Amino acid sequence: MAETTDLAAWTCPLPLRDSPTIVMGHGGGGAMSAELVEHLFLPAYSDAATGELTDSAVLPAGPARIAFSTDSYVVKPLFFPGGSIGDLAVNGTVNDLAMSGAVPLYLSTAFILEEGTALDELGMVATALGDAARAAGVRLVTGDTKVVDAGHGDGIFVNTAGVGLVADGVDIRPSRARPGDAVLVSGDIGVHGVAVLSCREGLEFGTAVESDTAPLHDLVATALATGADLHVLRDPTRGGLAASLNEIAAAAGVGVEIAERDVPVPPEVADACSILGLDPLYSANEGKLVAVVPPDDADRVLDAMRAHPRGTRAARIGTVVADHAGMVVARTGLGASRVVDLPPGEQLPRIC
Amino acid sequence: MAETTDLAAWTCPLPLRDSPTIVMGHGGGGAMSAELVEHLFLPAYSDAATGELTDSAVLPAGPARIAFSTDSYVVKPLFFPGGSIGDLAVNGTVNDLAMSGAVPLYLSTAFILEEGTALDELGMVATALGDAARAAGVRLVTGDTKVVDAGHGDGIFVNTAGVGLVADGVDIRPSRARPGDAVLVSGDIGVHGVAVLSCREGLEFGTAVESDTAPLHDLVATALATGADLHVLRDPTRGGLAASLNEIAAAAGVGVEIAERDVPVPPEVADACSILGLDPLYSANEGKLVAVVPPDDADRVLDAMRAHPRGTRAARIGTVVADHAGMVVARTGLGASRVVDLPPGEQLPRIC
Structure with missing residues (x-):
């Protein structure tokens, strides 16, 4: 039972921000x-928690x-x-x-x-x-x-x-990413974040962008039915594609390299992000997935996703690498490289 | 997908209170x-919902x-x-x-x-x-x-x-209550509600009452181990014992009769309720259960509960009857009867 008076018994220094309170x-x-x-949570839960x-x-x-x-x-x-x-x-x-x-x-x-x-x-x-x-x-x-x-x-x-x-034999989790694996997305990136932002009080701007909110389990079943060994699947919601790729890199102890020009971003999303000073890689998605698959399975998974209504614009956007473990690097259109950090907080609060 | 503009498409007359908004x-x-x-919820969910x-x-x-x-x-x-x-x-x-x-x-x-x-x-x-x-x-x-x-x-x-x-063969649910069944409680009633109220801003009053919050699955396992055919188990939280008994009466289409003097209420809880104008039957519990069992099983379930640390003050408080289906009636200490209604709202808001 918790003591009602002894709040000071808990001290939780959080390295990223020296604040004694919750921030957005x-x-x-x-x-x-x-x-x-x-x-905070894992130390507090101690051995009552399983995994992460x-x-x-x-x-x-x-x-x-x-x-x-x-x-x-x-x-x-x-x-x-x-x-x-x-x-x-x-x-x-x-x-x-x-x-x-x-x-x-x-x-x-x-x-x-x-x-x-x-x-x-x-x-x-x-x-x-x-x-x-x-x-x-x-x-x-x-x-x-x-x-x-x-x-x-x-x-x-x-x-x-x-x-x-x-089902028996299915083992899909972030730590299974391996150097050489292909990184796929199931379609256009950044849509949900822009759709919500477009109608938020004080920020209304005209756009034809509608949220991509959709269930993806049938698309996953289609990918599994190819017989491919899916290593990782993530839905890039809060924090966007950048957060999901960083999570995979950290969990598997690998690097991820993506080619920015291969990431499908609709022009309306790119325009809205440019006006608002946002990056589509950090904008939330609610009907897209990232798949990490062995290189030999990439084409059949891509083909299967493209033949499914939820994956018509699926694309290969990058590769898992042994270099720069834990880090995501994007090659820009000009041939330069930039680090795609895990966002510290959130670009858009209360997006989901 | 929901329309963003047509809120009027939903009309939900709620019989108990003619209010267009949520109330406590x-x-x-x-x-x-x-x-x-x-x-509201069941019509809205329609065939996406299972049961109640x-x-x-x-x-x-x-x-x-x-x-x-x-x-x-x-x-x-x-x-x-x-x-x-x-x-x-x-x-x-x-x-x-x-x-x-x-x-x-x-x-x-x-x-x-x-x-x-x-x-x-x-x-x-x-x-x-x-x-x-x-x-x-x-x-x-x-x-x-x-x-x-x-x-x-x-x-x-x-x-x-x-x-x-x-486990196989276990089938415990409110609709299984049958006329003749014994109604048991595992211990003192009304404790949690009074404990929370005692420290609420503006209402502080001195009391030794501590919340009974506790896990009850081991007590249930003990009761099941007697081999008794447990028909119903409920934990009388929000709405208290009154709400749980009414729920059972409604689900099974039976009446419930309880003897008020057999309901274990600690003197401190009775005193606090009396000062505040509350009824212990409606005060929340977080570590007590109601059991409805066939009459021939009542004694062994009671004995087993009393031998368990969470059930030392278990008591038989009443009987399931065929009369006044859907209604709970309490016999008072003076031999009179009163209807124990389902409370309309809540005696104590934000009690759990």
């Missing part, structure tokens, strides 16, 4: 988020092997071009499961509502959530609703957790 | 919470049968006599799994933090959470952290989801 960047999916896990508290854990459950994942969604605004917090809450968690190679089966839904939230707004979010679950073929099986007093929430926060089944 | 009572675990599920979105769902996962549950915790204050939000986040979800007769295995943890929250406070909560997980024998396997801007959260909200394994 701790929720950005970048270096500060990783630091919070490494220097990753996006999705693969676990034995009696005779089965399940994947288990959770995410809370705090996106602002609740509705944006191409989707809503309800779509994200389903597709985001489905995709975390899919990145383990799991077949998603069940979702829980837990709402934290602010007193005064309009019931019709909640109804619209719940309908979007139900529609997305139906589209993804997952069942909503258990739920919870809490209400907090006005001024202590922000309309609607949703958490979903998900359970999926992992 | 929608999160209280009483009639208004049930109404939100019945009239109950506290814990029992599901096939390949060759295994799993229980899956979720709860968000928004208790205020974060630390209270006998525990903290970290203890509740583990024990509450462990207990939801245990009420299906599952052996809890894994928890996810998802934090929604308010910008400006003290890191040492977060560290204390995470340490309490890790300690509680270790004490309950469950593993923390996956996690998420989001940060919302100052003024749009309230320090620390935590969601946990849990997965457990259900």
Whole structure:
């Protein structure tokens, strides 16, 4: 049992930022988020935690092997071009499961509502959530609703957790990246971040960009069906492609080299990023994946993804290398190289 | 995909309260919470939802049968006599799994933090959470952290989801209550609600009452080991014993009769409730269960619970009856009867 008076018993120096309080960047999916896990949650949990508290854990459950994942969604605004917090809450968690190679089966839904939230707004979010679950073929099986007093929430926060089944022989995780492996993406990068930003209060700008929010487990099944040995799958959400590639480099102790001109970025996204001073590599995606596959499997995985509606613009963007372990390097169009750092905090707060 | 402009497309008349917005009572675990599920979430989810979105769902996962549950915790204050939000986040979800007769295995943890929250406070909560997980024998396997801007959260909200394994032949659910069944509780009632209230800003009153937050799966295993056919188990949290008994009566289409003088209520809880104008039957518990068992099994389940450290004050408090289906009736000390309604909203907001 916790003592109620002895808060000073916990001292947690966080190397990246000498602040005694939570800042927005701790929720950005970048270096500060990783630091919070490494220097606060893992020491606090000690041997009660398994592994690194990753996006999705693969676990034995009696005779089965399940994947288990959770995410809370705090996106602002609740509705944006191409989707809503309800779509994200389903597709985001489905995709975390899919990145383990799991077949998603069940979702829980837990709402934290602010007193005064309009019931019709909640109804619209719940309908979007139900529609997305139906589209993804997952069942909503258990739920919870809490209400907090006005001024202590922000309309609607949703958490979903998900359970999926992992087939025998499937072993997909960031630490399996090997030098020589090909790095693929399933399509256009940076779309979700720009779509949400385009309608945010004070920042409205005209754009035809709609969020790419979509479930990816069927695309993963298609890639698996080629018989390729998929080493790594990641969905580059918060922190964008840059965060996912850095995570892979760190987990496997390898370097990653990408060719900037081979990364598919739609012109509208490039234009918006250029106006706003953003980098598409750091902009969130909600319907794209990164795949790391052995070089001999690259072409058949690419072909299979391109033949799938969610992967028509799939591309090979780079290679895993033995050099500069833990680091991601981009070759620019001019032939120069630049380091693609793990973003410290977040380029765009509350993007998912 | 949701339309961003057509919120009016959703109309959700809620019978209990003609309000177009969320009120605190929608999160209280009483009639208004049930109404939100019945009239908003279930129609919105339509055939994407399985069953009634109950506290814990029992599901096939390949060759295994799993229980899956979720709860968000928004208790205020974060630390209270006998525990903290970290203890509740583990024990509450462990207990939801245990009420299906599952052996809890894994928890996810998802934090929604308010910008400006003290890191040492977060560290204390995470340490309490890790300690509680270790004490309950469950593993923390996956996690998420989001940060919302100052003024749009309230320090620390935590969601946990849990997965457990259900043994062959175990079938414990509210709809299995049968007329003639005995109604048991595992110990003193109303403790958690009074403990939290006793330290709430503006309400501080001296009391020795500490929260009963505790994991109950081992007590359930002890009851199952007697060979008794446990029909129903519930943990009477939000809404208290009254809400749990009403839920059972409604689910099984039966009546429940309890004898008020047989319900174990500690004198300090009775005193505090009397001063505050509260009813212990509606005060939350975080380490107690209600069991509904066939009459011939009642004594051995009671004996087994009393021999367990979490059940020393277990008691038989009533009987399931065929009369007044869906209704809970209490016989008072004076021999009169009163209806124990499902509370509409919540007696004590943000109690868990």
